[in-house]
Amino acid sequence: MSLDLAQSVDPVFTHVLDLLEQIEAGEDLDPRRVQMQIRDLIEQADASVGATQSWELARYAITAWIDEVLLDAAWSGHEWWSNNVLEVELFRTRDCSEQFYVKAELARSLPNSQALEVFYDCVVLGFRGIYRSAEIAQVIGRNDGLSESLEAWLRRTSLAIEKKSQITPRVVGLPSGAPPRTARRWFVGTGFLLLALVVIDVLIYQLRGTSS
Numbered sequence: 001m002s003l004d005l006a007q008s009v010d011p012v013f014t015h016v017l018d019l020l021e022q023i024e025a026g027e028d029l030d031p032r033r034v035q036m037q038i039r040d041l042i043e044q045a046d047a048s049v050g051a052t053q054s055w056e057l058a059r060y061a062i063t064a065w066i067d068e069v070l071l072d073a074a075w076s077g078h079e080w081w082s083n084n085v086l087e088v089e090l091f092r093t094r095d096c097s098e099q100f101y102v103k104a105e106l107a108r109s110l111p112n113s114q115a116l117e118v119f120y121d122c123v124v125l126g127f128r129g130i131y132r133s134a135e136i137a138q139v140i141g142r143n144d145g146l147s148e149s150l151e152a153w154l155r156r157t158s159l160a161i162e163k164k165s166q167i168t169p170r171v172v173g174l175p176s177g178a179p180p181r182t183a184r185r186w187f188v189g190t191g192f193l194l195l196a197l198v199v200i201d202v203l204i205y206q207l208r209g210t211s212s
Contacts, residue, residue, distance in 0.1 A: 005114040008045035009058055013121065015041055016066055023075040031077030035086065038066060042090070057107045058118035063087050064096035064129070065122035072126070097129040101146050101153070108157070113164035120157050123150070 019034060042059065049055040067085045071078065087096050100119070107115035130137045131150040138148060147153035 005049055005054055005058055006117070008048040008055075009062060009118055012038065012041045012045065012062055012066075013125070016069065017125070020069060020073060023073045028076055031080040031084070034070075034077065035081075035084065035089070038086065039089070054107070054110060054112065054115040057103050057110075057115040060087075060091060060096075060103050061100060061107075061115070061119045061122050061127075063090055064100045065125060065127045067096060068128070069126050097132075098140055100127065100129045104153075104157070105146070108160050111164070113161045116157060116161055116164070120154070120161060123154065123157075 016038065019029065022029060042063075045055070045059070063086050067081070067087055070081050071085075085094060088094050093099065100122075104116065104119040107119055110116070128150065130140050130146075131153070134149070137146075137150075140146070147156055
């Protein structure tokens with residue numbers, strides 16, 4: 001029996017969030033060493049989870065998230081990372097802006113919610129892809145059958161996660177009455193991150209209210 005996917009992927013999330021804190025603090029990081037450390041964590045997750053469709057999709061999601069947040073960050077390794085993105089290293093592709101959401105649809109079709117939760121978490125933690133531009137999102141989204149906006153994608157994905165599993169609320173100081181997000185509870189001590197999680201959850205709650 002493989003470890004729960006969340007237990008395997010959370011160390012990758014927390015490690016990269018720690019890296020972003022170091023970058024924000026002005027630390028000079030070696031991008032080659034950064035990538036090696038991240039790949040080691042992903043390989044550990046590979047060994048723990050095994051070759052499953054859920055993990056392959058989740059692995060792509062977190063890879064896309066890592067590339068985007070590190071390319072968005074202002075650090076000395078930006079140019080190197082742009083020329084050595086993790087997606088190319090691990091998947092031999094460079095199309096995560098669109099494929100992230102295409103693969104999220106595959107995760108949505110699986111019987112359990114674990115892979116879809118990872119896609120959701122990646123968006124909550126900053127991944128935008130095609131939704132950086134409303135115009136691009138409309139064109140590509142229409143061709144691929146994707147949600148017309150990031151807000152619509154979040155609402156639809158949150159509802160799908162709830163439907164697939166019995167989910168208890170995350171304990172991160174959410175406002176009373178806010179809906180559950182995912183079955184997992186992992187905590188990050190970064191103030192802006194917790195605020196972002198609260199804002200996203202409240203947004204989804206409000207969107208649900210307007211659609212009911």
